[in-house]
Amino acid sequence: MTLSPARRRRIDRIVAGVIALAVLALAAVVYLTSDVRATTDATGPAVPAPSAADSVPTSLTEKWSVATDPAIGAVASPYGVVVTAQGTAAVAVDALTGERRWSYDRGTEQLCAIGSGDTDAPGVTVRGKVRGVLVVSGKNGYCSQMMLLDPVTGERHYYRTSPNQAGGTLAFGGPYAGWLGAGLVELWRDDLVRTIQYGDEPAPPKPHATHTGCSFTDMIIDDQQFATVEHCADAGTAQVVLNWTTPDSAPNKPDDQDVFKHDPRATIDTGSSAARLLGITSDRVAVLVADPVPAVVLFDTSGNEVGRTPVDVPAQSIVDADRLTDTGGTRPTPAVRDGLTRFSVVGDTLIAITEESASVQTTPTPSLAQLGTEPPTPGVLASDGPAEPVTERIQDLSVGWTRQGLLGLPAVIGDQVLLPVPGGLAAVAAGNGNPGIVPDVIPVDRAGYDGRVDAAAVGSMIIETRGDLVVGLG
Template identity: 30%
Template sequence: MLAPERRTRADIIFAVAIAVVVSMTALVVWARGDATGTESVTASTPVTAPPTAEGVPASLRELWHAEDGASKRALVSAGVVVTAQDGTVSGRDPRTGEQVWHYRRDMPLCGVESQFSMVLAVYRDERGCSQTTLLAGDSGARRTARSSYMDATVRLSVDGTYALAQGPRRLEMWRSDLVRTIEYGFVDAQVNAKTQPRKGCDLLSSASNPSRLAVLERCPDDPADRLTVLNPVPKDNTVPEEYGSHVLSGGGADSRDARVLAVSDTRILVYLPEASAQGGSETVPARLAVYDANGNPLVNHRLLAPLTATAEVTKLGSTYFLFTGETLLALNGSTFDPLWNLGEVLGTPAMMAGSLLVPVTGGIAAIDPATGTASANIPVDRAGHDGSPLALAVIGGVVLEKRGSTIHALG
């Protein structure tokens, strides 16, 4: 019969050592984990959206203002105004500016967007702008999150169905639940590297709609920029499906200032800058180039002046509005044909009670969106404004005006 096993002093010391190592490992994991550097304060009760304004106000005064340096445009979601500064995203009461909820991480924000009454917040860690969180606009509650390799900077945009995050070497599109539908460009997983149609390309710009993703890129073996049109939802998110890919030709086709501006169901709008004609004796003016849904050229619209670096396109209803840097150009939502233009404009517009609100010197103009005719001019005091482009948004009866890194609520 075997003698019963007995604990020795060495056994006890060894067991204690294992327990210490496990405890220290757990402590390190906790200290370095995402949850440790995160603070989430949700609304006590979900916020309801205010009623739609019945008319354009005759006057406006500032109700409040707040720092908003991480977002490109004035954002609203559900019943709140969304502001983002440093690592904090906040939902604010439209009339008072008080925080209804906030979400904070000890990471820098790469960008913030809103869609479907949700707020998309992208943070930067050691893998680039890889940490993405989806928050409910009415409460700030965390709905889902994703993490993947991304560039150190990304440009966020939404198209009514998908969200697009594009960096200089790589882009991804996400569904409303943050599931990735496509990756394009540089791939960190070597097993997927051969699935990409080209390597080493710089992604200059991109835009999307639910049926098309257009990417303007510059590839090592190409003499000019390349326009590639992709399926936003291929069968395999790691294998892009191309509808067409063409190297551009003509003046401005080799410029890194060229941009994809907008994508409709049947057309793609690209900005081609002013350039010298072949031989250098003449200059080809800046133009808006329209391509079909497969990237084939259709028509060019000459611009009176080049777009500035701050030019932006806003889709409101069925019409696209291009802020050139000093002019607002209305474009047909299907063909991108110019409809009308308005000069001496300071930024991007918003819709309120059927009128197009446009920031102009000294105030906000109320414009007929069909004709471009002004019906009213609402004075706005912008004392201290540095001259940077303005971006408008509307929530209920409150007009939001983003000036640089500050959001101003007017009512």
């Protein structure tokens, strides 16, 4: 039977209507179950960052307090906010008043971590490092959902997904941020584009492309290289591995799709049962070892030991710090950076490591022709003798000072460091820690709390994170 043109048009319209309804229904289902609908954010006003204090306070009283998830802690930002973890949400409060400024909530997704590498507040849109507050949420067993937020307003800047292992930790250094998982490390540049994936790749493009049999316990990042502490099944000592922050710098990077499969820059056997990373530059890495005696060991980019300084740090504190958590999570060395100095806390001991420019003499590696194992290149005169030493300028590291008896990370104000100690905050000189002098303690009433205390300075306020409580002192 042949349908008339009018009836065919009516059937076509009915079919088109059914298709349109199906598309709308599918879109509704996708929206109702999507991350977009599950995510809510309440942005705040643009408020100028507070000016940093130039002198330590003479007294401190509690001005405000808010709760936070003790497993995640809080982030004190120089932009004038303190970001806390409350359920599935990252909530920023004003550092001066404790009043809520903004929030970001992934809804049903677990909050994995919040972090920031900001040490100053020139504006979050300034490129060159990962600026702002990075919020990491879970999905499908990974801490994969990452959003970089403006610290002042909470507005979204960059977003990415990565197979970050649950129980991992954020790390910041140079122009990069990274995730330290127990078996997988990733680094991202300031727009969250991945530069490195190192470890047990979840879906390697080629067989045998994974770095198996090792667990990562620490990571530290600089502009041109990063280092990890690794414990491997075939090694009884802690290994430190130096790697490039981008495969483009690797001399033997693959030409095919497996861009992350290249040899590390150096693999170092520390000879110690435990190791912690205290400092890094483009030329050096400072490693705290437990054996044979506690010391800070400096290695160059080839993995050669170039310095060793014994330090007054209990060996057991190093061993205890260089472990995964009871649930298999990572615990990188807590640290605060101020200018050229990095203050790390291992156990109850603070170790100050300072970056400095230095001149060193090196001897160039002789060529094959000079060694006599290869005929000289025609037209090129071979050297008559060994290569002469040359002087190079490098970014070196040195041990500044140590102090024991700390409860957690210190706050830095001008040329002073405020150390969290029982009963309050002890003020010492940032340059030398006032050796041999019992420092004055600014009393702080912690209402009987005697656990870990991390301090930070934001404007005129001192922020203390005490387990599940964040307190503003002024």
